[in-house]
Amino acid sequence: MAAEDVFTYALSSNQAWAGYKGHQNPDFFPKLALGQSPEILWIGCSDSRCPETTILGLQPGDVFVHRNVANVVSPTDINTSAVIEYSVVHLKVKHVVLCGHSSCGGAAAALSDVRVGGVLDTWLTPLKAVRNAHAEELAALGDKARGVRIAELNVEAGIQVLMANAVVQDAIAERGLQVHGVFFDIGTGRIRDMNLGTGKGGVKGAASANGDADVVRGKHAMLVFRNGSDGAAMQAR
Template sequence: MAADSAILVPQSSEDAYQLALAKNRQWASKTAKDDPALFPKLATGQHPEILWIGCSDSRCPETAILGLQPGDVFVHRNIANVIHYNDMSSSSVIEYAVVYLQVKHIVLCGHTSCGGIAAALANKRLGLLDTWLMPLRHLREQNLGLLNSLGPQEAAQKLAEINVRHGLRTLKENSIVLDAIEERGLQLHGVLYDVASGILRELDTDEPKDVIHARIHTFKTFKTEVVH
């Protein structure tokens, strides 16, 4: 009997954890058979070309929806894929990915039917999440006229798009990211994942090159003044 066929996967959904462990053994066995070099290669280190910043939503697993393998994508996920200036977690991930892993692309991904977006639109008290979602609520207030002119589903999708575009602008104000853009052509992308179809849609997030160059020059000037 083949190794993978001997692995018994629980049929009951009562214990999700045990089911997950069994599925892992099944996956590892099949993967090792289909691509014998993969796990030995991963054991030597990682060389991803993409940093993926997405939402923690269970319906948006980046490696699965991209059709890629372990080792292909470096990942950071949080509630509603929010980019905070003072968030040490995302800042650490960005620095490690850009400086040490030398990723070639940063992808910021929002998605439809996002609970964080819905919470920001509803403006209800949620506890600790209120602080986390504050940037989203600011975006809602800044675009209130537009959002109020749309139906609930369209407004949620529009705020998700606005959130991605705002997050990319924040990333482009990060000196580490700016240096990588100028020195080695790091590319930034904004996408929206449709959970109903499984399709990623690219958003128009381009900025004029002179705007980016001006920002780079500003940071260079600032760093020079600090040193002196």
């Protein structure tokens, strides 16, 4: 994108993408325009390296999304709460997925006592509380492992908030809503299930332990995951 401004490039890239998708499947956009019925609510970090639909190999219409700095789930945050309520009560998603990730700048900032400035220190307060609650464990780790661990502990804390959410609790009881905590390794592109929340399965879940294939049915394609000798394999149908 040498001489071109990145915004100009992005817009022309959109034109090319829309043309390609429409050519591939003329019904794709007209169908999308009729409405949405995603089965997954994804709560993740705003980090540019964690675009949920892309890393899940899914399509527009498949994932309802809330992302913020360091994927903090706070019970008093009306933004997060509105996204949860709309997707769980009205869209009736089947899975709520909270995703932390490696190399998270927000998590790293919470490990330090250096002020980031502005509203960011306030925003990261819950993460600092997590850090303080696990100070001993974190201190025993090397820098890289500590960065991963604080992000994992942040997911655990967020899952507790999700499981205490009344809307989520009702949907679990009434229709078996599943809540998952997962971790995205930016260095490998792989998501692993942390087996939190309502339990097992879920995104890694996608690949079940007994080697059977699980299927995630998207609106526009079907992804089949198989648990092979070197992990899950994905095939679009």
